[in-house]
Amino acid sequence: MSNATQSQANMTTGPGLLERVMLSTLTTVPCYIFFHINVTMLFTLRSKLVFRETSRYVLLYNLLFADTVLMALSQILFIVSASRTYLTYPVCGLLVSIGNLTNEISPLTLVVMSLERYVAVCYPLRHATIITIRNTGVAIIVVWAFCSLNVLTRVLLLLQFPFEQLESLQMKDFCFILVMFLGPLSDDYDKAYTCFVFISASVAIISSYIGVIVAARSASTDKVSARKARNTLLLHLVQLGLSLSSTMHNSLLIAISKTVTSTVLEHILSVFYVFIIMLPRCLSSLIYGIRDQTIRPILLCYLCCGLKLSVVSVKAEVSP
Structure with a gap:
């Protein structure tokens, strides 16, 4: 907890206003592009009956939906931190729980x-008899229920912290996932759960x-088909590795914060x-939009149409 607080406190004295605005702009632009691609992909997967009635596309939609929500939430928290805005513990806890x-x-x-894919x-x-839309829906419900149970466990561990001893519920640090680990038990549980999930997923x-x-x-x-x-x-294994790297982001940031200045830390x-x-x-x-022969033409059509509409709107604004 002390290391997390120290790393956040270092960022409080970080770059000036102009530099923070530039950093926020440089990060917001690619994030907006990623978000636009994801939203377009979600719209694509709901636009045709074949996507809504094929199990692997339904699973892909569930994956993209969760990633898109996390992407939007992460960008909100990033902008809040870049603007040096401090939230209350309940609000931060809610956002971190959804994340x-x-x-x-x-x-x-x-x-x-x-x-x-293994069954296929x-x-x-x-x-066709094992991987049905009904069974796929049940699997998705089980995934969300399991993850919700984990979040509920984290909340119960968080409630053990003596909030009544605080002067105020207003946070003195930025809303950051490590700041919400208010006790050693929460940190230990997070590490154990993360190891269990990724080892189990890797084995599967x-x-x-x-x-x-x-x-x-x-x-x-x-x-x-086998190839x-x-x-x-x-690709799933690579995606799992990337997801694991994102969970290691917090620990890596704390280690780096001990050796660099606050300005360099914010750049990193x-x-x-x-x-x-x-x-x-x-x-x-990107992977499924490019590789899948059924998705690719529809996705490119929607992306190109969106680009054309943007160009037309800009020209309309510029013209007298």
């Missing part, structure tokens, strides 16, 4: 998507990958924020 919920949806959804390759004749995805490789050697397996599934599972924080927090949340849209 934790959506952040933990991603690895579990990747596990379900990997299992779906290893049990192609039973795929790697096992699915091995199963697909073994099935690909069978003469009865569609080689093209695509293998590549998809590798901005770079980490864009490439470790925001960019991984947009990779799913």
